[in-house]
Amino acid sequence: MTKEMQPVTPTTPVPFPSTAIAADAAQDDAGIAKEDTAWTQRPEPTPHLDEAVDSNPTAGEPLGQGAPKMRAQDIKVFYGEKQAIRGVSIDVHEDKVTAFIGPSGCGKSTFLRCLNRMNDTIPGARVTGRIELDGQDINSPDMDVVQLRARVGMVFQKPNPFPKSIFENVAYGPRIHGLAPSKADLDTIVEKSLRRAGLWDEVKDRLTESGTALSGGQQQRLCIARAIAVDPEVILMDEPCSALDPIATAKIEELIHELRGRYAIAIVTHNMQQAARVSQRTAFFHLGELVEYGKTADIFTNPREQRTQDYITGRYG
Amino acid sequence: MSKPLIQAGPATRWSGDEMKRRVARRYAAERRFRALGLAAVLLSLAFLAFLLVTMIVRGAGGFSSTFLTASDATDPAMAGVWGALKGSMLTILVTMALAFPIGVLAAVYLEEFARRNRWNDLVEVSINNLAAVPSIIFGLLGLAVFLKVMNLPRSAPLVGGLTLALMTMPVIVIAGRNAIKAVPPSIRDAALGVGASKMQVVFHHVLPLALPGILTGTIIGMARALGETAPLLMIGMRAFIAAPPAGVTSPATVLPVQIFLWSDEVDRAFVEKTSAAIIVLLVFMLMMNGLAIYLRNKFERRW
């Protein structure tokens, strides 16, 4: 601050002190912004959904020929007496990113957790219906739940790094599955996973520090790195960018683009633009029901259901 | 005071008299609570200080050159505490070797593997009850089972340790279960999510995180066992034994029993021996508690 603060004269109506401070700051910023031309040249974030959909050339992709990677049929989930999912059927395709959208509490996380049987761990939770991975029933006795979870990786809604070193966080999965025969291999896997999650540059000099000492957004990326280190076939991401700034978010979206084709990806997001940008398939959930499921381009530009239309245009949420 | 940024704000709500009184009340409440808390701490410390000071004053004369190396004797000038100290160490070693692994295993099983049902509730109630059973009953149990049925040697650290292990186990189980419960579920989710098995989740993540809590509970249980007298009297560790025990099966006595025996002596010289033995017992316990704090800090991690 170079110039003296001018007291705001009480003749102007001031609704709240912070408004006055903000107005003052805005005046200062106006001066700074003129000098900083780079700032004004930054690309504008896409404010409209149509533009976000248009920026995603794959949003209207038709289905491939192959069978779906995962197929859920008539899934119902109960927490005790309370029903959270009311008969949802959906296919997740290997070469597609499937976005799950819907208002808070509509059951997106619950449904995602069905796909790798994480709901098994919640006392009182009951899942009915059939879910297949590559045509095999994931609840059949032939399917080992531990292997299922290695094949269907998950990034949780709340970042949950192990209270161990950053290296150990990423190395844990590959180690217990014997994916790295030597120490050098393990180092490579850890570095590659951290790079892909866009975290490597920030942590490469502090790999021995605790993962819980990272910032919230860094923890989120650490959890993404941990999930991809196991090299799963399907990745379930529950709001992986909720604590990330636009640049880190862009990195994760890039990663999702890059991973598409290698892994089937299902992503829960509250950010409509993000769903429009990264996915080829979008599923809209409301009150435990799957209201509409289809090509991302269709859902965002031409939804069939009124409820979908209302939600994506922000009429309720 | 520097010049305020905004001179006349509209918000008089925060500067009115009522609001000032509120703030003053809040600070006064905090001051009262601090004073009360400090008084509570000082009161408990005062008792410990009183005990230490009286024991040191009375017992200082009891520390002869041979007090820490000799064993019990009929002549107070010759009597030492080494036999009882060694007996205590052997007994506590047996207790630890049994109660810790069994207690931790039981806690892990109950918390992580046992299904939640009525049977489990029953087990829980039983264990809580067991922890509250008076120690003399454990002594009777030890007498009946270890001496009468299994014919183990009387008066031996082995039997004392076994009896105290029975008594300490429920304490460790309860502390262990609480420590395991306190591990956040998100950590289990994280491990399960990368495909760890139940066993891997428990042994790689849950137990290491619960260890500080388990250790604290264990040491508290051990300290209690160390000071226990009644059950050991029941299994015969009250005899006059003039030589330190050679092993866990030789006859022995332990510190608290020694204190009890000496305090019963008619000879006045035993009074200061008693106080000196109490000092030795207290130091032994302080060392164990210090170890507990050290271990807890060493293994404590934040999440």
Ligand SMILES: Nc1ncnc2c1ncn2[C@@H]1O[C@H](COP(=O)(O)OP(=O)(O)OP(=O)(O)O)[C@@H](O)[C@H]1O
């Ligand atoms: N462990 C649980 N026990 C009981 N009820 C639960 C549990 N988890 C979720 N629910 C309930 O199930 C419903 C769906 O929850 P879920 O977490 O799937 O919502 P969501 O769509 O992921 O919401 P958000 O966008 O806020 O994350 C909610 O009504 C919630 O209260």
Ligand SMILES: [Mg+2]
């Ligand atoms: Mg959720």
